[in-house]
Amino acid sequence: MIKQNLFIINFNSLYEILNEIKDKLSFNIENYVSEDIFLKKSDIDLKNSLIISKSNNKLILEKKLDPKIFFDLSLFPIPIDRLIELINIQLIKLRFNQQSKINIKDYELDINSKFIAKNDLHLKLTEKEIEIILYLSATKTKYDVADLQKNIWGYSTNMETHTVETHIYRLRKKIDDKFNDQSFILSDKSGYFID
Numbered sequence: 001m002i003k004q005n006l007f008i009i010n011f012n013s014l015y016e017i018l019n020e021i022k023d024k025l026s027f028n029i030e031n032y033v034s035e036d037i038f039l040k041k042s043d044i045d046l047k048n049s050l051i052i053s054k055s056n057n058k059l060i061l062e063k064k065l066d067p068k069i070f071f072d073l074s075l076f077p078i079p080i081d082r083l084i085e086l087i088n089i090q091l092i093k094l095r096f097n098q099q100s101k102i103n104i105k106d107y108e109l110d111i112n113s114k115f116i117a118k119n120d121l122h123l124k125l126t127e128k129e130i131e132i133i134l135y136l137s138a139t140k141t142k143y144d145v146a147d148l149q150k151n152i153w154g155y156s157t158n159m160e161t162h163t164v165e166t167h168i169y170r171l172r173k174k175i176d177d178k179f180n181d182q183s184f185i186l187s188d189k190s191g192y193f194i195d
Contacts, residue, residue, distance in 0.1 A: 004091045009038050009053035017080060021187075025084065027091055050090055103122045104137045104194065105184065123178040128152070130173050137186060137194040144191035168192060 004027045008015045022029060028049075032038040035053060077133035102109045107118045111130060115122045125133075131152050136143065143151075148164045168185060175184045186193055 005030065005049040006087060006091075007032060007038060007049060007051045009033075009035050009051060011052060011054040014052065014054075014083075018084075021080075026088060050087065050094065052087075102134075104133065107179075107184075109133060118179055118181075121178055123174060125171075125174075128167060129174075132167065132171060132185075133194070135195065136192055140193070140195070141193035142188065142193040148192065 006018075006027050008018070008029060009032045012031065012033070015029065018025065018029050019031075032041075038051075054166045096112065100110055100112045102111065104116075107116050109116050109130070111134075113128060114127070115124050116133070117123070133147070135148070135152055139177065145164045148168075168187075172182070172185050176182050183192065186195055
């Protein structure tokens with residue numbers, strides 16, 4: 001799993017504390033001495049990040065530069081374990097919201113609610129169906145049955161090839177029945193794909 005990022009702005013003492021235990025953290029940390037320097041950096045992935053900055057005696061938590069008061073510095077001293085817990089909670093919420101809705105073709109896939117939607121029509125999906133859709137749509141690659149067995153089902157030598165084919169057949173049928181779409185999952189002699 002890709003680690004999320006915590007950017008610390010104008011709060012060197014917090015960075016030094018977290019940097020000492022960085023190997024035990026579930027997120028990456030980067031330190032910036034000022035907001036101006038941070039904003040000049042063009043390769044920052046804010047989609048997968050939180051920002052903590054110290055300003056006017058407040059500790060600010062931001063998501064995509066949308067400020068939220070995280071907690072007042074008057075609450076200090078706060079145990080570092082509690083601070084890390086608060087950061088992790090915010091990162092989990094951020095990840096949950098990011099994963100919630102993914103656009104694939106003309107559809108919106110909601111991973112958390114386990115449905116796919118298009119034009120006010122909704123179709124409930126199983127966990128395995130979501131895995132198949134995500135795997136096939138991740139790249140423009142065509143995946144054969146053996147690849148799907150290995151990467152979706154964790155390949156078992158006693159698993160028969162018709163398990164993959166049956167799942168894909170049922171998923172295609174559900175999508176066709178609900179959305180009248182026979183071309184959501186395509187296949188040719190090279191394998192299955194979502195174009």
